[in-house]
Amino acid sequence: MAVYTDVAAEDISPFLAGYEIGELLAYKGIAEGVENSNFLVHTSRGYFILTLYERRVAERDLPFFLGLMEHLARRGITCPQPVKNKAGNVLGRLAGKPAAIVTFLDGMWIRRPTAAHCAALGTALAHLHLAGRDFSLRRDNALSVAGWRALYEGCRERAHKVEGNLEMLVATELEILERDWPHGLPQGVIHADLFPDNVFFLGDKLSGLIDFYFACTDTLVYDIAICLNAWCFEADHSYNVTKGRALLANYAKARPLSHPEWESLPLLARGAALRFLLTRLVDWLDVPPGALVQPKDPREYARKLRFHQKVKSARDYGLVEP
Amino acid sequence: MAVYTDVAAEDISPFLAGYEIGELLAYKGIAEGVENSNFLVHTSRGYFILTLYERRVAERDLPFFLGLMEHLARRGITCPQPVKNKAGNVLGRLAGKPAAIVTFLDGMWIRRPTAAHCAALGTALAHLHLAGRDFSLRRDNALSVAGWRALYEGCRERAHKVEGNLEMLVATELEILERDWPHGLPQGVIHADLFPDNVFFLGDKLSGLIDFYFACTDTLVYDIAICLNAWCFEADHSYNVTKGRALLANYAKARPLSHPEWESLPLLARGAALRFLLTRLVDWLDVPPGALVQPKDPREYARKLRFHQKVKSARDYGLVEP
Numbered sequence: 171m172a173v174y175t176d177v178a179a180e181d182i183s184p185f186l187a188g189y190e191i192g193e194l195l196a197y198k199g200i201a202e203g204v205e206n207s208n209f210l211v212h213t214s215r216g217y218f219i220l221t222l223y224e225r226r227v228a229e230r231d232l233p234f235f236l237g238l239m240e241h242l243a244r245r246g247i248t249c250p251q252p253v254k255n256k257a258g259n260v261l262g263r264l265a266g267k268p269a270a271i272v273t274f275l276d277g278m279w280i281r282r283p284t285a286a287h288c289a290a291l292g293t294a295l296a297h298l299h300l301a302g303r304d305f306s307l308r309r310d311n312a313l314s315v316a317g318w319r320a321l322y323e324g325c326r327e328r329a330h331k332v333e334g335n336l337e338m339l340v341a342t343e344l345e346i347l348e349r350d351w352p353h354g355l356p357q358g359v360i361h362a363d364l365f366p367d368n369v370f371f372l373g374d375k376l377s378g379l380i381d382f383y384f385a386c387t388d389t390l391v392y393d394i395a396i397c398l399n400a401w402c403f404e405a406d407h408s409y410n411v412t413k414g415r416a417l418l419a420n421y422a423k424a425r426p427l428s429h430p431e432w433e434s435l436p437l438l439a440r441g442a443a444l445r446f447l448l449t450r451l452v453d454w455l456d457v458p459p460g461a462l463v464q465p466k467d468p469r470e471y472a473r474k475l476r477f478h479q480k481v482k483s484a485r486d487y488g489l490v491e492p
Numbered sequence: 493m494a495v496y497t498d499v500a501a502e503d504i505s506p507f508l509a510g511y512e513i514g515e516l517l518a519y520k521g522i523a524e525g526v527e528n529s530n531f532l533v534h535t536s537r538g539y540f541i542l543t544l545y546e547r548r549v550a551e552r553d554l555p556f557f558l559g560l561m562e563h564l565a566r567r568g569i570t571c572p573q574p575v576k577n578k579a580g581n582v583l584g585r586l587a588g589k590p591a592a593i594v595t596f597l598d599g600m601w602i603r604r605p606t607a608a609h610c611a612a613l614g615t616a617l618a619h620l621h622l623a624g625r626d627f628s629l630r631r632d633n634a635l636s637v638a639g640w641r642a643l644y645e646g647c648r649e650r651a652h653k654v655e656g657n658l659e660m661l662v663a664t665e666l667e668i669l670e671r672d673w674p675h676g677l678p679q680g681v682i683h684a685d686l687f688p689d690n691v692f693f694l695g696d697k698l699s700g701l702i703d704f705y706f707a708c709t710d711t712l713v714y715d716i717a718i719c720l721n722a723w724c725f726e727a728d729h730s731y732n733v734t735k736g737r738a739l740l741a742n743y744a745k746a747r748p749l750s751h752p753e754w755e756s757l758p759l760l761a762r763g764a765a766l767r768f769l770l771t772r773l774v775d776w777l778d779v780p781p782g783a784l785v786q787p788k789d790p791r792e793y794a795r796k797l798r799f800h801q802k803v804k805s806a807r808d809y810g811l812v813e814p
Contacts, residue, residue: 178604179601179602179603179693180604195599196598198523198532199522199524200521200522200532202520210520210532217539274518277517277518278501278504280501280502281500281501
């Protein structure tokens with residue numbers, strides 16, 4: 171939640187003149203997205219989001235992200251749609267940073283999702299995977315199994331500051347996942363960060379998906395595993411099988427899982443838990459004490475990992491064998 | 493620039509149901525205002541600003557601030573207008589904090605104001621003072637001369653950390669101002685914080701005034717002195733007499749200054765410089781090193797104070813004797 175780059179009206183006006191979206195009437199820096207600076211822009215044609223990409227997003231990846239949003243919107247997925255400038259480009263520059271304008275999406279994210287929200291999410295995730303099948307660009311997932319050891323090495327010596335046995339938990343798990351990580355499962359575009367704050371609802375109806383800046387090409391069922399971790403645990407860290415079943419059954423209704431995909435779910439859920447455990451651990455250890463922005467607690471994902479370690483099969487998540 | 497209180501859609505929806513502003517479609521935390529949490533709210537009836545008042549704003553002052561905005565809007569001043577809830581109140585409670593909804597105002601603030609902007613400001617400030625004349629509520633200015641010594645005492649011992657001779661500058665000035673501060677000049681509602689970021693423009697046309705949370709009852713010409721400090725100095729700290737003349741002449745056209753008001757301007761300008769020097773000094777010394785939010789530099793106002801100390805009469809600011 172931040173605005174990293176301050177942009178003056180005197181600079182934003184000429185930038186917008188390069189688009190056919192009318193005259194600038196107002197803009198506000200908004201607290202959305204942890205990686206970029208975002209502004210809500212009001213013009214004589216309506217409301218838009220202006221994003222300035224900060225250093226944590228690689229400029230070479232922007233054509234993938236923006237192209238994906240265009241591709242998905244054409245296939246009926248409700249997501250922010252990049253607006254082309256008069257030269258036909260979706261990517262421009264403002265205040266020395268890459269910048270893009272996307273359409274404004276109504277809807278709110280749900281802090282305490284119910285099983286009905288999880289059901290809607292399952293359907294939307296399957297539709298996202300189906301719509302992404304013929305997207306022509308490719309982007310490797312830097313935060314999948316091949317990238318975890320480097321994260322671990324960078325923080326192993328300080329991990330005990332967060333929790334006594336965290337280093338051992340991660341070390342052991344990492345070895346298992348590196349050895350057993352499944353290959354050959356159906357791949358495609360995954361969102362890779364579909365937490366509740368990236369899913370908008372209007373009432374109980376899912377109204378859109380946002381923040382595609384971790385999207386990449388990877389194992390589809392890994393995206394499901396990320397969502398199980400993000401949506402189906404309660405505040406007391408217990409797994410809610412009703413929510414899990416709702417998510418999985420509705421996903422499978424729109425895109426049935428193969429038997430190998432079903433079998434891989436517990437291991438992928440462990441991987442997804444380890445991925446967020448590691449990135450949160452790095453952020454946690456990097457933030458100086460007393461900082462205004464409190465990073466997310468990595469221990470939440472250590473608990474989830476320990477839960478998944480005890481899971482026998484995908485049946486435990488609420489999904490019957492296909 | 494901050495959102496201090498996180499509000500869930502699940503909480504904001506029932507709050508909005510108490511108003512006749514339609515159904516909630518979206519809301520975004522916005523980076524505006526340093527004292528409160530602000531959200532841009534989209535409903536089926538349009539766009540609004542929802543403000544949660546944080547601890548730096550005293551709850552007992554809210555009827556003054558909100559009543560003033562209503563009063564001014566009725567008299568043709570373009571400013572955010574508080575929206576009444578179904579019970580007829582402009583003040584409610586959300587997330588344990590006092591909360592209000594005001595209308596959304598188009599316009600942008602100008603980072604590098606020209607003399608034309610200063611001229612427009614002068615007119616708007618005079619109109620604000622005229623429109624406030626028959627406002628029935630009263631609020632003393634806690635940040636006028638009677639409040640400065642306490643601020644000074646709280647930071648005098650650490651002032652040298654910011655600039656070697658700052659303690660002496662403030663101590664000497666404070667004595668003079670406490671002795672010579674003018675009494676009996678025309679009083680009324682002043683904005684008291686009309687910096688460029690609180691004045692919106694659409695093109696060269698001033699489109700509205702915002703952020704009335706320092707407004708109070710005080711000497712009108714002191715408000716002019718605050719604006720001279722905030723608008724008429726260049727980045728190199730030089731006073732721009734063209735801008736000053738534009739501001740003052742246009743103010744006086746709408747509300748002519750009396751001779752005593754004209755005479756008091758240099759001393760009030762010193763007071764205004766000292767007031768912002770002191771509050772910035774307190775903030776500067778209170779912020780831990782390495783914090784994300786960099787406080788504003790108090791030395792800017794030390795330089796302005798030294799400029800005003802050398803001023804002979806209001807003529808030096810560009811205003812001819814009335």
